[in-house]
Amino acid sequence: MAEPRNIWSFHGGLHLDDHKETSSERPVQRMPLPERLVLPLHQHIGHSAEAVVTVGDRVKKGQVIARATDYVSAPVHAPTSGQVVEIGDHPIPHPSGLSDSCIVIAADGEDSWGQMPEPMSDFRARTAAELRERVRWAGIVGLGGAAFPTAVKVNTRGEHGIDTLILNAAECEPYISSDDVLMREQAGDVIDGAAIFRHMTGARTCLIGIEDNKPEAIAALRQAITDKGDAATEVVVIPTLYPSGGEKQLIKLLTGLEGPSQGLPADIGLLCQNVATTVAVADAVLRGRPLIDRIVTLSGRGIKQPGNFRVALGTPVDFMIEKSGGYSGHPHQLLLGGPMMGFGVHSDQVPVTKASNSVLALADAEAPSPPAERPCIRCGECAKVCPAQLLPQQMYWYARAHDFDKLQEYHLFDCIECGCCAYVCPAHIPLVHYYRYAKTEIWSLEREREKSDLARRRHDARQARLQRIEQERKSRLRKKKEALEKKNTGDQGDAKKAAIQAAMQRVAQKKAAQQAQSQGATED
Helix, strand or coil: CCCCCCCCCCCCCECCCCCCHHHHCCCCEECCCCCEEEEECCCCCCECCEECCCCCCEECECCEEEECCCCCECCEECCCCEEEEEEEEEECCCCCCCEEEEEEEEECCCCCECCCCCCCCCHHHCCHHHHHHHHHHCCCECCCCCCCEHHHHCCCCCCCCCCEEEEECCCCCCCCCHHHHHHHHCHHHHHHHHHHHHHHHCCCEEEEEEECCCHHHHHHHHHHHHHHCCCCEEEEEECCCECCCCHHHHHHHHHCCCCCCCCCHHHHCEEEEEHHHHHHHHHHHHHCCCCCEEEEEEECCCECCCEEEEEECCCEHHHHHHHCCCECCCCCEEEECCCCCCEECCCCCCECCCCCCEEEEECCCCCCCCCCCCCCCCCCHHHHHCCCCCCHHHHHHHHHCCCHHHHHHCCHHHCCCCCHHHHHCCCCCCHHHHHHHHHHHHHHHHHHHHHHHHHHHHHHHHHHHHHHHHHHHHHHHHHHHHHHHHHHHHHHHHHHHHHHHHHHHHHHHHHHHHHHHHHHHHHC
């Protein structure tokens, strides 16, 4: 029997009431299709997709309706068959509450598939490039919340060697249980997806990091590993501690390695993927299906019938809540994502997207209004719980003072915005808000600096071009003048020569005349 794997620990963290039993006690249910699906063109990190359909077009399930526009981008597919009835701005799930460009499909009720690519059941005989292209076509992004295009993330062979694949099954946020039930019901797909990732990246081993509060999922994964004879994959049970699902924190727990500041796990030979992303990859490669739905946790005391639902992307949140029994009273707060790292929305008239792993309708007791912010008492509790080993108190002061250079010296961008510091703050300071504000300002300043640098480079290039044109003009004039002078000098020389020759001819003629005259006189 193999020796139990050593589990390391990370600094700080919190033990939170997880409230997962509220939604995890029932199997995943299929959410009915709504009459209209609203599909934002920007559902991922990177450049927005571009619509390839027009209003009035008929579409089939799985058909590409918006293409990727850049390397870091992802296409969007039709979640069902129907007709495109609108392309325009609609509210999207975003903290700003703003609208963005969306494709609206009226479902025809037939739910008929279009022509999909052939399954790659022989994926081990395929090249990494072929598999990446399939993942890119399927529009798969990180389903743990980051929404970074997966095909880009796995393209590491040319840059770094990947030794170990890490599957993030921690799901440490309270209430959310979508990954838990996914692993229970589709453990085999998780292991298949892990094998595909290993083949794409060249990773030798796979570690599945899962918290010890998910015993059924742990058992299901281990059984699937046994059934498939996958000796390269190991389930590693870690303590339940928030935020163990943070990428750097999970790496530390499983390997003892410290992720590089502002670097990537690939820099130290690791690749991290969420288990839901892994199942989506298995779907794309082994079944030829794009990412058109996902499991979403619907929970909180504000929901009559909490649970996990397989939901078509583009389904309005209010439709989901209605089909799950509706609201239980008037919820105090509606969150997309978890209570620690999610964000509040003012309306349920927003669609489910690729990044939507949960919708929480929290009652007053679950999300009471925060007390009034008070001055910092410098207690240091925030530093004790920070999993990134930062100094939140100092960062707070620099953020308030708009001292962004100092903030970066204190590694602001290593902050994962987990909310631990704000959770324990006795002064009720919304610390993460200050950090998010500072990051946004720094990004804005960077963009302005880049624009200024670009304008300066363009100005310098224009000045250099004008100077070059002027120098070329002067050079042409100089050459023309020199040629003219040379010509004039030549003409003058020729005239002088001609004058001398004419004079010599005259002299010769005169001499000839004199000689003729003298000769005539002699004859007389």
